[in-house]
Amino acid sequence: MQIVILAVGKLKERYWREAFAEYAKRLSGYVNLSVVEVADEPAPDHVSPMEIGYILKTEAHRLERHLKPRDGIVILDRQGRQYASEDWSQQFTRLEAEAFGRLVFIIGGSYGLDESIQKQASLKWSFGPLTLPHQLARIVLAEQIYRGIRIARGEPYHK
Template sequence: MQIVILSVGKLKEKYWREAFAEYAKRLSGYVRVQAEEVADEPAPDNASVGEIEAILRAEADRLERHLKPRDGIVVLDRQGKMYSSEAWSQQFTKLESESYGRLVFVLGGSYGIHDTILRQAAVRWSFGPLTLPHQFARIVLLEQIYRGIRIARNEPYHK
């Protein structure tokens, strides 16, 4: 199975890139992980509703260029479903059993993700009501994918 982490914005700091590489390495025995990044739109302070819509639309256009018809899309979304690690493991196993060419996990920019992308999602996943920096959310995402796979295989890691 191929997994794509499709994100608005870049992992700039070395320590985030190293953490991403570490989890990608851990996952390499189970799945192929690929990172794809698109540029974020400048987000002015006190943006109007129209400005926010334009920002979301521009970022969605960039994201859509990376999506393929047979992709299983998982969007990280504050309004999405919250999973325990065990429930996520079951959801991931279900996604793996579908006929997707690859699973694409989409992380939006500072204003979230445009409805055109949300409507394509097979799963909308929330890490809960807290706000995480986007770079950290990517690492948490990879860790939870790894944990979910290990749980599904009854391998030691989850405690």
């Protein structure tokens, strides 16, 4: 299966890149993983709702350039559904069975994702009510994809 992590922003610090690289290496035995990063839109300290709308639209256009018609889209969103590891594994297996061309996981920027991206989602997934920095969210996402695959295959890891 081809999996794409499409993220607003970059992993700048070495420790984030190293943590992600570890899970990317683990995943390489199961899926074809690629990462696409798009620039986040700079924002002033005090942002009006109109400016937030502009930022979201601008980032959405950058993300949409990397989407294909047959993609299965999973967005990370605080308002999404939360899953225990075993339940996530079942959801992942269900998404694999949908025969999407690719499974694309989208991580938004500081203000989330524009409605135009949210409407395209096959699944909205939440890691809980807390807000994670996008760098940490990417690490948690890679780990959870790996964990879900291992659980689905009955391989040890999740305990």
